[in-house]
Amino acid sequence: MAKNRDPNKYPRQRTMFGTYEFPSCEEIINAYAKEFPNYIIPQGDTVFGFWMQTLADLEFLDLELQGLTEKYKIDAVNRVVNFKGDEEFIRLRVAHLEKVKGKTTLYTDFVDKFGDTNAYAFHNLYPYKGKFYPRVVRTLINAFKLNHNSFLLDPFNGCGTTTHEASLMGIKSVGIDVTPMGVILSELKNGLLFIEEKKLSFSPSELQDILKAIENKTWQHNDPLIYKLMLTVYFDTIDAFLRTSRYNKKGKIGLFIEKLNYIKDCYKKTMEIKDKYKLKFEPAKIIEGDVLELKNITEMKEKFDACITSPPYYFSIDYVGKDKIAYDYLGVDTKKVESKYLGMKNGNPKGNYRRLPPRVALYYEDLKESIKNIFWALKPGGKLAIIVGDSTVNGKKIPTTMMTKKFCEEIGFKFEKLIFNPLLGARNRAIRGESVIICHKPTKV
Ligand SMILES: C[S@@+](CC[C@H](N)C(=O)[O-])C[C@H]1O[C@@H](n2cnc3c(N)ncnc32)[C@H](O)[C@@H]1O
Numbered sequence: 001m002a003k004n005r006d007p008n009k010y011p012r013q014r015t016m017f018g019t020y021e022f023p024s025c026e027e028i029i030n031a032y033a034k035e036f037p038n039y040i041i042p043q044g045d046t047v048f049g050f051w052m053q054t055l056a057d058l059e060f061l062d063l064e065l066q067g068l069t070e071k072y073k074i075d076a077v078n079r080v081v082n083f084k085g086d087e088e089f090i091r092l093r094v095a096h097l098e099k100v101k102g103k104t105t106l107y108t109d110f111v112d113k114f115g116d117t118n119a120y121a122f123h124n125l126y127p128y129k130g131k132f133y134p135r136v137v138r139t140l141i142n143a144f145k146l147n148h149n150s151f152l153l154d155p156f157n158g159c160g161t162t163t164h165e166a167s168l169m170g171i172k173s174v175g176i177d178v179t180p181m182g183v184i185l186s187e188l189k190n191g192l193l194f195i196e197e198k199k200l201s202f203s204p205s206e207l208q209d210i211l212k213a214i215e216n217k218t219w220q221h222n223d224p225l226i227y228k229l230m231l232t233v234y235f236d237t238i239d240a241f242l243r244t245s246r247y248n249k250k251g252k253i254g255l256f257i258e259k260l261n262y263i264k265d266c267y268k269k270t271m272e273i274k275d276k277y278k279l280k281f282e283p284a285k286i287i288e289g290d291v292l293e294l295k296n297i298t299e300m301k302e303k304f305d306a307c308i309t310s311p312p313y314y315f316s317i318d319y320v321g322k323d324k325i326a327y328d329y330l331g332v333d334t335k336k337v338e339s340k341y342l343g344m345k346n347g348n349p350k351g352n353y354r355r356l357p358p359r360v361a362l363y364y365e366d367l368k369e370s371i372k373n374i375f376w377a378l379k380p381g382g383k384l385a386i387i388v389g390d391s392t393v394n395g396k397k398i399p400t401t402m403m404t405k406k407f408c409e410e411i412g413f414k415f416e417k418l419i420f421n422p423l424l425g426a427r428n429r430a431i432r433g434e435s436v437i438i439c440h441k442p443t444k445v
Helices: 025-040 055-068 087-093 106-114 134-143 161-168 180-192 204-215 224-244 251-277 291-296 321-330 334-338 358-377 400-411
Strands: 071-075 080-084 097-100 151-154 172-177 284-288 304-309 378-388 414-422 433-440
Touching: 055 071, 055 080, 055 087, 055 134, 055 414, 087 097, 087 106, 087 134, 097 106, 106 251, 134 161, 134 304, 134 378, 134 433, 151 161, 161 172, 161 180, 161 284, 172 180, 180 224, 180 251, 180 284, 180 321, 204 224, 204 251, 224 251, 224 321, 291 358, 304 358, 321 334, 358 378, 358 400, 378 400, 400 414, 400 433
Parallel strands: 151 172, 151 304, 172 284, 304 378
Antiparallel strands: 071 080, 378 433, 414 433
16 A cells, blocks of 8 residues: 555655664664653752652652752752752751752662661651651751751650651650550650660570560560560561461561561661761650640740641541550550540530531640640740641541641741642542641740
8 A cells, every 4th residue: 555655645754763764663762762861860960859759749848948958949840959058968858859969868878778768767666557757757857947956846746756757867856645655666766776786686585585474474674675675566566466367477476576677677777877977866855745734844835946746637546446455465544545635535615616516626626725735835936837637527528727727826826838748549548638737936926
C-alpha cells in the first residue's frame, strides 16, 4: 500500500535520526538516554528530596526555608532551590532537600541509612498509633528558628516524636502525656541516645533468661532504661507472636532477639550519623501528666519558645486499648488513664455547642482548655503548631480543624497559616488528612 502512495500528497518523513531508515528500538532508547540529563537531572546544586511528593511537601519546604535562609527561591518545575544563607547549617537541619550546594544533607543520610523517610533513629521503636511524621516536626522546628537555647513543648507527646526529633537536633524539650506506655516509649527514645553501646550487649543465653524472668514477672535490672527496654521488646514480641504464632518458626525467643537486634541496629546507625556530623544530642524531659493540669507545674509559665503538638483525634484511636498486653502486664488501671483523656470527663458541656453530640462538646471544651494552658506556657512571641484531623463518626464529619483554629484565636493566638496534608492510601479511613495550624502568641498580650 505504502509503495503506491502519491509522493506529493504524502511526502516521505525523515526519522528523528535525519534518515529515511526506521530506527531500531535500541537506537531510539539510546537517543532518548542522551537527552535524559536535560530532563530528569535537576539543573542546580540544591535539590528536592525524592520524598517530596505532594503540594503540602512544597509548602513545608517553603516554610522551613523561611526559617533557615536569608533569601530563597523555589523552582518547583526543576525541583531545585536557590538561596542565600549558611550552607553548613542548612545541610544539618533541612528536611526536604536531598543536596545543599552539591553535598548530601544529614536528613538524606538518615533516609539512606534507615531506608525510610520517617522510621529513622529510634522513631520506629514500637508501633504507637497516631504518631507524627518526624519530618513534619523537623520542618516546624526549622520554621520556628529554634536553636540550642530554645525550649520546645509537646503536651500531647504520645510516644515522643517531638521530643526525640528535638533531641536529635540538639534542642531542649519537654514532653507530657497521660498514657503510661507513651511515657515509657518517650523515655526510651530519649535514654537510648545517651547509653553506652556495651550496655545493649547480651548473649543469647542471657536473653533467654531475661525472657523467662519477664514471663515469670521476676524481671529486674539496676538500670531503669534496660529494664524498660526489655519490657517494651517483650510487649512488642508478644503482640507479634499472638498475631503470627501459627506460622512463626522463630518462636518467642527468636522474635524477642530479632526485635532487640533491630533496636541495636538503630543505635549503631544513629551513632554513625552523630559521629559523622559531630552532633550534640540534647536530652528531653518526659513527664507523665495531664495537659489540663499543666498550670500546676508553675515553673512552666512562659517557659517555652514553641509548642509542636497534636491532641488526640476525636474517637479515632483507642490509645490505651491497643496496648492492652502492656497494661495487663504492668497492672495499670486503664479506665483511670482513659478518664483523663480529653473529653472523657463526666457531666454536661457548659458551652454553647447545642448542635453537637454532648461527647463531642465535652471534647471541644477540654481541647479549648488545653490550648489555654499552652498559651500560658508559651513566652510572648512563642510559636504554636497544632496538628489535627477531622474524624468521621457515624458518617458525620467532626469539624475539629476549624474548631481548633477558632479556639486558638479566641484564646489570643494570632493565626498565621494552615497547611492541609492529605493522608494518602485507604479511601474509607476515619481520618483522610491532617492540617497543621500555625499561630503565635503576640508579644504584647
Ligand atoms: C495524636 S496523639 C499524639 C501522638 C504524638 N504526636 C506522637 O508522635 O506519638 C495524642 C496523645 O494525647 C494524649 N492525651 C490524651 N489526653 C491527654 C491529656 N489530658 N493530657 C495529656 N495527654 C493526653 C494521648 O495519650 C495520645 O498519646
